[in-house]
Amino acid sequence: MGMKILLVGSGGREHAMAEAITRDGEAALSAFMARRNPGIARLAKGTRIGKETDPGQVRDFAVAEKADYAIIGPEAPLEAGVVDILEESGIPCAGPTRAAARLETDKAFCRDMMAAHGIAGCPRYRVFRDPSEAAAFIGDSESDLVVKPAGLTGGKGVRVMGEQVDRAGAMAYVRTLSGSVVLEERLLGEEFTLQAFVDGTRLVPAPLVQDHKRAFEGDTGPNTGGMGSYSMPDHRLPFVSEADYGKALRIMEDVVRALAREGHPYRGILYGQFMNTRDGPRVVEFNARFGDPEAMNVLPIMTNSLAGVIAGIVEGNLSAKKVGFGKVATVCKYLVPEGYPDSPRSGEPVTPAPGNGVRLYYANVEERGGALHTLTSRTLAFVGIAGTLEEAEAAAEAAASSSGGRVYHRRDIGTRDLLAKRTAHMEAIR
Numbered sequence: 001m002g003m004k005i006l007l008v009g010s011g012g013r014e015h016a017m018a019e020a021i022t023r024d025g026e027a028a029l030s031a032f033m034a035r036r037n038p039g040i041a042r043l044a045k046g047t048r049i050g051k052e053t054d055p056g057q058v059r060d061f062a063v064a065e066k067a068d069y070a071i072i073g074p075e076a077p078l079e080a081g082v083v084d085i086l087e088e089s090g091i092p093c094a095g096p097t098r099a100a101a102r103l104e105t106d107k108a109f110c111r112d113m114m115a116a117h118g119i120a121g122c123p124r125y126r127v128f129r130d131p132s133e134a135a136a137f138i139g140d141s142e143s144d145l146v147v148k149p150a151g152l153t154g155g156k157g158v159r160v161m162g163e164q165v166d167r168a169g170a171m172a173y174v175r176t177l178s179g180s181v182v183l184e185e186r187l188l189g190e191e192f193t194l195q196a197f198v199d200g201t202r203l204v205p206a207p208l209v210q211d212h213k214r215a216f217e218g219d220t221g222p223n224t225g226g227m228g229s230y231s232m233p234d235h236r237l238p239f240v241s242e243a244d245y246g247k248a249l250r251i252m253e254d255v256v257r258a259l260a261r262e263g264h265p266y267r268g269i270l271y272g273q274f275m276n277t278r279d280g281p282r283v284v285e286f287n288a289r290f291g292d293p294e295a296m297n298v299l300p301i302m303t304n305s306l307a308g309v310i311a312g313i314v315e316g317n318l319s320a321k322k323v324g325f326g327k328v329a330t331v332c333k334y335l336v337p338e339g340y341p342d343s344p345r346s347g348e349p350v351t352p353a354p355g356n357g358v359r360l361y362y363a364n365v366e367e368r369g370g371a372l373h374t375l376t377s378r379t380l381a382f383v384g385i386a387g388t389l390e391e392a393e394a395a396a397e398a399a400a401s402s403s404g405g406r407v408y409h410r411r412d413i414g415t416r417d418l419l420a421k422r423t424a425h426m427e428a429i430r
């Protein structure tokens with residue numbers, strides 16, 4: 001047992017991170033969590049419940065635990081400066097400093113940075129500080145726009161004209177916002193996620209993943225944090241060509257180079273959300289961390305421990321040789337409380353069904369008197385892992401549908417039908 005690694009976060013993503021860190025027994029885990037995640041708690045040698053966005057609390061625990069390195073699951077602690085304070089205390093992090101994390105935490109910074117460095121894939125956009133000017137701009141525009149508050153909104157702040165709101169609705173919405181707002185052109189296409197490990201200069205990609213943001217089957221209902229996701233044995237997606245993939249990777253490399261040039265070298269996990277359009281991949285957004293659920297697709301099939309990759313990130317000697325992924329398909333399905341996301345039923349017992357070839361990750365769930373109960377966000381995730389997408393989907397679906405409680409999930413995620421729909425949509429666009 002060599003390294004000691006501090007993990008900050010308490011959701012499904014962090015449960016998958018905890019498992020990937022401790023997988024080969026070479027690293028010990030210390031977990032700092034907003035609430036006790038039973039899955040993480042079982043894997044950790046030391047735990048503390050505290051405020052994830054209080055850098056002092058996180059540092060005190062990290063120092064007491066004698067952590068060698070730290071990794072941060074969610075974005076809020078990055079914005080709060082947790083990495084900055086840990087590094088000041090001599091604990092290097094596989095996560096960006098507050099300044100580098102602005103790539104995610106400030107959408108105006110992200111677009112301006114892409115524009116200033118001439119990075120491909122940036123949609124046409126404008127930043128407004130005055131809501132009535134933004135509303136006037138929407139009123140005058142000919143085409144559909146997307147309204148984005150510049151700061152973090154937990155994935156719930158964006159409104160897409162022509163999809164979620166009409167022009168009048170977009171104008172009314174923008175008037176309710178305070179702070180800077182980004183208005184940008186509406187991109188049409190298929191979305192995909194590219195996550196990569198970054199050591200300040202080098203970038204090592206993980207398999208492509210597609211997430212499903214809408215609550216209900218057939219991509220209907222309100223936007224959520226993500227209801228589930230899948231990946232393919234060849235680590236690509238059928239509606240993303242090799243040329244598209246190469247362009248997306250190149251955009252991410254250019255961003256890493258630009259941040260280094262601006263004096264904020266990026267270390268950690270870089271998450272690119274792309275819209276594959278008629279003209280190739282365009283950037284929807286960057287995140288400064290793994291995606292949730294997308295972490296659960298790539299981490300369980302890593303053929304090496306995440307602990308070694310964390311060491312490579314912080315020591316600046318990451319290489320593709322140190323990062324492997326099994327040639328298998330994965331399908332992740334989240335169980336969420338009835339009524340999620342608008343009026344979730346919390347406090348309800350939930351009984352996950354075990355299954356062959358399925359991982360169970362705990363998310364926003366409470367263990368009480370030996371039983372699990374829902375809280376207000378996503379409850380549990382099942383990840384089917386198999387040689388083909390069909391088998392992975394069947395495994396995840398069997399476990400999700402045999403589980404008990406006042407929860408629901410999307411049966412269509414990872415099915416051949418849905419994939420065929422995606423591919424047909426892409427063909428129609430091109």
Ligand code: AMP
Pocket residue numbers: 123146148155156158160184185186187188191213273284285
């Ligand atoms: P974000 O918080 O930036 O990831 O946006 C949330 C969701 O809004 C994305 O996953 C997309 O589905 C959608 N979206 C964001 N920006 C655009 C855009 N420029 N065009 C079309 N859809 C977008």
Ligand code: GLY
Pocket residue numbers: 155211225226287290291292293294
């Ligand atoms: N799945 C989208 C996100 O983690 O932001």
